[in-house]
Amino acid sequence: MFRLSSYRDFDWVLLGFVALLSVISVLEIKSATLHTKFHGFDQKQIGFLAVGLFLMFIMSMIDYHRLLDIVPWAYGISILSLVAVKLVGQKVLGARRWINLGGGVHFQPSEWVKLVLIVAVARYFWNLGGRELSWRDIGKAFALVCVPMMLVLMQPDMGTSLTYFPVLLCGLFLGGIRLKQAAILVLVFTIVIGGAWKSGKLLKPYQKARLTAFIDPDADPKGKGYQIRQSLIAVGSGGIWGKGANKGTQTQGDFLPIPYTDFIFAAFCEEHGFVGALGVLLLYFLILMRLIQNAQTAADLPGAYIIMGIVAVIVFQIAVNMGMVLGLMPVTGIPLPLMSYGGSSILFTFLSLGIVMNIRMRRFVN
C-alpha cells in the first residue's frame, strides 16, 4: 500500500507557491493585529501552518484509494458530528459551530465535513462509471451534498455551507450532466431560491440583510453596510503601490472589520496596493493551474475528481471572499484559503494538499 517511489514526485512547485502565499498571509496577519488584542495571531498562524504541513505529509502517505474505501463511514460520522454540534456545540456569537474537545482545543466539524464530502462526491460519480446521468443519479448527488449543507446552514453558518455547493457542481459537471439537465436545474433553482428568499424561511432576516448590503453600502453606512464600506475604503485607498506594510490607516485604525480573517485581502490591498494584489491573484492562479494539471495527470478518475473538488472549493472561496472584499459579492463570512487566519481553514487546505500530493505521487502507479 505504502509504495511511495520518492519525494521527487512530490509537487514541490505547488508547495513552493503555497509556502509563498503562507508567508504573505503571516506577514499580513501580523500587520493587521499589530495594535490590537489579537497581537500574536501571526505566531499562532505559523503554528497552524506547521501542524498543517505535518498533516499534509502524513496525508500524502495514505493511499487515496483507502480514503475512497472508508468514505461512506466517514460520511456517516460527519453527519453525526454535525448533529452533535447542533446538540452539544459551543455557542459563539449566536451560532453553534464548535465542539469543545477540552484543553482549549475547539473543533469545527463543518470544515472537516468539506473534505469528506469531496471524497464522497468523487466516489459517487466514479461509481456511476461515466454513464449518462439520469435524474435519479442527479437527485442522489443532491441528497449527498444537501444533507450536510442544510445541517451546517442550521448552525447557522451560511458561509461554510455554501462552500459545499461547488463540490456538487463540479461533480455534476465532470460526471457528465447534460446541457438540458443543467438548464432545467438552473431554472428550478432560480425559482426555488427566489421563492425561499421571498418566503423568508430559508434565511434569517439578518442573513438576508447582510447579503443585500453590498449592493448599496452607503444606504446604511453605520449598520449593515459598515463592513463592506470600510472594506472598499481600505482597498481603494491603497492605490497602485499601497500604503506600505503596517501603514494601512483602515487596517491599523481598526476601521476594517476582522482584518486578519475574512477581510485580510482588504488589509493586504490597502497596504500593498494594486500591484501587490495582482501578485496574490497570480499566485492563486498558479496554484489552481498546478492543481488542475495534477488532476489531469492523475492515475484514475477518482483521483481527478478529488482534486477537481478541491479546486472547486478553493476557487469558490477565493471568488466569494475577494468578491466580498471588492464589493462584488455579499458578505458571507467565507475565509480566503491560505490567507485568512484560522486553524480549521488551514487544516482543510493542507489536508487537501496532502491528498493531492498522494494522487500526484501515484500517477505512474501501474
Add this chain to the structure above:
Amino acid sequence: MELTPQSELAIRKTEKLPVAKLTAVQYVIAAILVVLAAGLWRLEVVGVDNFRALAEANRIRKVPVLAPRGRLFDREGRLLVDNYPSVSCFILREQVKDLEADMPLISAGLHMTPDQIHATLKRYESAPKYQPIPLKQDITPDEQAFIEAHRNELPELETLEEQRRLYPRDGFAAHLIGYVGEISEDDLNKPKYAFYQPGDVVGKSGVEATYDSLLRGVDGSRDVIVNSHGKEIGHLGQTLAQPGKDLRLTIDLDIQMAAEKAMEGKNGAVIAMDPHTGEILALVSRPTFDPNQFAVRLTKSYWNEILNNPDHPLLNKAIQAQLAPGSTFKIIMSYAGLQEGKAQLMHVPCNHGATFYGHYFSCDRNHGMVSIDNAIPYSCDTFYYTLADRLGIDTIARYASSVGLGQKTGIDLPDEASGIVPSTQWKLKNYHEKWYAGETISVGIGQGATTATPVQLARALSGIASGGVLRRPHLVSSDQVPPELQESIQENFPGSGEKTIPLTPENWEIITDAMYSVTSSPIGTAYAARLEGVDFAGKTGTADVVSGRQKGSTNKNTIPNAWFVGMTPRRNPDIVVAVLWEHGYWGNNSARLAAGIINTFVEKQRRRANNLKIAETPKPASAAPETPAAPPTGQPTAQATPPPVALKTENVPN
C-alpha cells in the same frame, strides 16, 4: 452508499477526465480572476482619490479648541463677567452604531430623557456629520466619570473642557451684560451670523450680543488621528484658539450697585449716564433674571418661570419700556415754549385745572398764578395744558423729536424701543384720522399718546441741561472697538446719536434753575429728595397708567408710574439719572431713589477729590490720580486695569 470492492478499482484506473472539461474549468478560473482584477482596478486605480479622501475622513477628526470669551470689566477695571472651566458632553454621530440600543444607558448616565437626546440630535440634523454635537453642557463629575467608564460601549460620547460664562449673582446688571447661548437656527440664516456654525455660543442680548464678534475670539482646532472607536492614537497639527477681547464697560460698579439697591423689590428701571460723553454709568431693569441659567442649557422650568412672569424679566425696561413720560415731559414742553418765545410771557391762573375745547382738564392743586419759573417745581398741569394749546401739536412734536424722543437713541444694546411722539402726521399715518386740537392738551403733561423710554428721557433732559448737547448713549467706549465694528454698530444701532440743538443761554438758565427748584425749593415736587450741599436738579413725573384703567384690571396695575430724571450739577451735569418705578404712586418716590444714586456719585467724587483710597478697588493702580470733582471718565485708570489675556490659551484643553 455501498462499499465498492477493490477489484473494480483496477478496471477503471486508466480512465481520465476529458481534457476539454478541464480546459473549460481553467477558463472559468481565469475569468473569475480577471473579474477580480478588474474589481481591484476599479477601486485601487480609478477610485483611489475618492477612497483616499474617505479613509482620511475616517481617521482624522477635527476637535474644536474653544476660544475663551473676553471678560467684562467695569470702567475702573473691576471684574464683572468671568469664565470658568466646565466640561461638556458631545456626541459623535460618526461613531454611533445603534443609538436606540445605547439610548437607555446614555439616558441614565447623563440624566437626560431619550426625548431630550432626540430633540438635541434633531436640531443639529443639518450640521456636517463629522461635527460633534453638544449633548449636555456643564456636566457633573459623576456624569464625566460615567462617560470615562463607558468608553468602549459608548464610543460616541466625548467630553470637552471649555470655558463657560460666570455672571454676577442674582441678576446683577443682567440686562446690560446680557447672556450667551447656543446660536438659534433662525439666527444662523441671518447675514450677521454668516460665519457661525450650529452649536456656536453667541451673545443673545446686552453687551454680549452687540460686541459678540469682539468677545468671542476665534476657535481653534486640532486634527487628531483616531481609530474606529474614536480613541485618539495620534495627532497631526493644531490651530490655536485666539481668546476673545476683554472689554471695559463704561459702567461704574459703585453706581450700578447703588442703582441695583435702589430698585430692590420694585419693578422698573434706572439708567445713569454721563451727559458729557453719553457713557452709561449704570443700567438696571427690574425684575431681573439670572443669566447664569442661560449660559448652560436653560431648564424648562426656569424658562417657563421667566416667560410667565407678568413683569417680563427679560425686558430691558431702561431701553425697552415705552411709557407715558408724565410730567418729566414738561421740561421738553418748557424748552419748546421758551425757544418759541411763548412760555416766558405766559402767566396762567391755576384753579385745580382749566377747560379746553369744552372739556375740563384737572390739575392736582390750586397753584394760583403760575409762570414758567414756578410751573416746573409746582409741576402745574394747567400751565402746560395752556402752553400745549398755544404751541400746537406739531411744534411740540418737532421739539420732542429734536431732543430724541420718538426715535432710538442709538445705545449699543439690542432691540431698543423708539417710543411715540404724536403729531398730526403720526395720527394720519397710524389711525388715518385727523388730529383734534383737544388731544394736544394732555400731550402737554406727557400723557395721551406720548411714550418714551427711560434712556430717551435721561438723554433728552440732560441734553437740555447741557445747553443742547446730546450724546449717543453707550456702554463700551469707542477706543476699545476697532473702526469696522464701530461702523457696523452705528449702522445696526441707528438713532438720533450725537447732536446739538439750539438753546439760548437765557432759556437754558430758566429751565435748569427751575429743575433745581424741584428738589431744593419747598414748593418743589421732589423737595423731600433734596441733597444738602449738592447741586441736584431734576423733574418728577407721575404718569397715569391709562391702559390699566381701561382694562379695569387689578388694583395694582392702575397705580401711576413714578418717574424722576435728576442730575448734578444743574448745568452741564456730570451725571443724569432716570428712574422709572412702575406703579410707584408719585414721582417724588422715584426722586428719592435717584437722589440716593446721585449721592453715591457725589460722595465718590468727593473721596477722590480728597485722594482717599477707595475700599472697593482692589488694584493699587486704580487709586486714581486726583481729578477734582471731575466725572470718572475712565481714562485715568484705563491702562492699568484689565489683566492681560495673552496667556489665556493655557486654559484651552489640549
